[in-house]
Amino acid sequence: MLVGKIGKVYGILGWLNFFSFTENKDKIFNYLPWFILKNKKWEIIQFQKWKKHKNHFIIQINNIIDRSIAQNLVNTDIFIDKNQLPKLEKDEYYWNDIIQCKIFSTKKKYLGLVINLISNGYNDILVVRNDLQKKIMIPFIIKKIVKNIDIKNKVIIVKWN
Known part of the structure; x- marks a missing residue:
C-alpha cells in the first residue's frame, strides 16, 4: 500500500525530503518496514532518523551519508504491507x-x-x-x-x- 514519497535531497549529508500520505502524518513512522520498488524488485528501506520540517519531514536513510547517493532515491514511492495498518471499525475505510x-x-x-x-x-x-x-x-x-x-x-x- 502506497503511504508516502521521497522528495528532493536535503542538505549535503544525504537527508531527503519525505511526504507522508497517512491521515495522521507522523504515524507513518509506526508502519515499518517500508518498501520501495527498485528495478522491478521489492526492497526494504530503513531510516536512521527523521525530523519534522515545515509541512513534511526529512529523513536519513541507513548507509546514505552523501548527497549524491541520496539523489538515487528522489521521487521514490514508499509502500508498506497493508496488514501493518490498524483494523478499521464498521463503516471506516482506507x-x-x-x-x-x-x-x-x-x-x-x-x-x-x-x-x-x-x-x-x-x-x-x-x-x-x-x-x-x-x-x-x-x-x-x-x-x-x-x-x-x-x-x-x-x-x-x-x-x-
Missing part, C-alpha cells in the same frame, strides 16, 4: 480501498471511477472520472449521499444525479 471503485447512482446509472479522494476540512470528497473524462466531485458523506460501499466488488452507490 482511501486506498476506495480508489478504483465504480460509482453508481441509486437509479443504477454509472457515474464513473474513483480516481482520488481529497479532504476539505469538513468531509472527504470522492474525485470521480466519468466516461467523458470529466471529473465529478461527490461528498463522501455516509448515509446522506453514500448509500452503500462494497469494497470486495469495488462498487459504491450514491444518491447523486
